[in-house]
Amino acid sequence: MKEITKEDYVHSVYKVIFYIEANYAQELTLEELAKVAGFSKYHFHRIFRAVSGENIGDYIRRIRLQGTTWKLKIEPKITQIALDSGYETNASFTKAFKKHFGMSPRAFADQLKAKKGVVMVAPKVVNVEPIAVLYVRKTGSYATSACEAWNVLMPFAYEQKMKFHKKIMDKETMHFGIGHDNPNLIEPDLLRYDACISCNDVSVESKGEVFRKVMEGGKCAVFLHKGAYENLKATYDEIGQWIVQSGVKLRDKPIFEKYLNRDPRRTKPENLRTEIYVPIA
Template identity: 25%
Template sequence: MQKSVAEENSMHIYISRVNRVIDYIKANLDCDLSLDRLTEIAHFSKFYFHRIFKAVVGETLNGFVNRMRVERSAYKLIYNPDLSITVIAYDSGFSSPSVYSREFKSRYDVSPTQWRKLKVNQGSKICTADSNLCKEGAAFKMYIDSSKQTPIWGINMKNQNLNIEVRSMPEIPIAYLRHHGYYNPQDKILFQSLFAKLMAWAVPRNLFNPPATKAMTIFSSGHPETTAPEHLSVDVCISIEKETAVNGEIGKRTIPQGQYAVVTVSEGTLAECAEAWDALFNGWLPSSGFQPGDGAYYIYHLNDPEQHPQKLHSVEMYLPVRPL
């Protein structure tokens, strides 16, 4: 049975309010995420909010908060080797290391210490001489870009040569449309559908004016190494002015300022874009002197691949980083 316009509008409002709560949770995992505070953000009563949250997200509010905290810690265990497990436990919002260890083991079936050792051992095997990531003897070479006077890391891969640089980025207000659940980053139909829906909102309001307006994809919840497929989410976005109003399913938030490692793919297939992410995370990062920051990683879309003769993508990929 088809939903009425009123029912669809109500669902859009529910989704928008729940997404606002999700954004707050992710930005404040180390704080006291009380029901009073979350329902205040959502503008729902305490009695109904648990049911509404589960209907939109597919898991309970408490389950979501605990999962976000455990997954954040799992990511830090891999990419922040200088941090002790105790520091990671408190930084991720757990009341004690023992509570953290119990929650971690219930989700991943190993202790935090075992997880860290396992992932470090896996990472050490990624860029071998016959690896997909790099050619023998030509993995990463740093040089100074004379025009920018900044260091650039060159990566010679089997299918493409890439450059990585670290940029200081300002904060970016965005309007977004969120997809909850499993997705394939190379699912062309899904992302075309999401962007079409976002543009149907933005274009009539004169909010999409490239190149001033940036089209982006933000991987805002989870990483394939730490998150079950059904709990992934992704946002398609455009940059906006801070005072821009949003409505319906369209949410609004700000990408924080900070340092970002940036890799550019000038013209590549979706598979080559995926290889570039892999090179950035698993090849460059461990030997760069940087570690991931706490923000989301994202893509700037520099062209419309449907308008390219070979349907190739031009993108910049941004990973938040900070010194080790």
């Protein structure tokens, strides 16, 4: 019988984390999540906390609450948002939201809509095809977690290319980043970032912290950020105002970034180009 390693535990917990993120609006039971991980339900919650640093119930609640913040910009029906987020009543949703964000959902929504933003160039609208990617998840402030994730993913990719002669890291390879959390609302040490590269070579096997997934396609509004990554926040603030002013309906999928410079380390900050994709209905 194969001995279970620390890497196996980490891999299993991340499978559950990704499952929760894809299904947080549904009822999630300990038995179901333990089955996804491949562990006994009697021990799984301890394993989850040891790897992630959070209780599984707290993690689910946080993901559900955070998923409502974009909706509050444009959706006036708080009760419907509560139900869509997995809460049985408006009261239970409001109580949890106020505890987490320090204000009621209605006050939060009014605050967002009261802000006046800079009028920006309208985005281009595109239909994105699903993209198979290899990715690494890291948690922490984006400035730190992004570097950590790429520092794991890139050596793995180049090893696959140079040592095992896999079809990866060629001119067609695309580089993406997914920041799952709003740094204005979530503590820095809880921010989740995925570094992703496109890879259609199915013979490249996931290993260690490197996982495989398919980034879902669909209709997106695309904004172009010019300049240093450190200044992305200003562009995201403008995008938030565009969402409010345009009244566009958002899909319940994370915004993602596409990095257009092949080697950012050898590119002057002012010459960096980043496309920001906002999933819309």
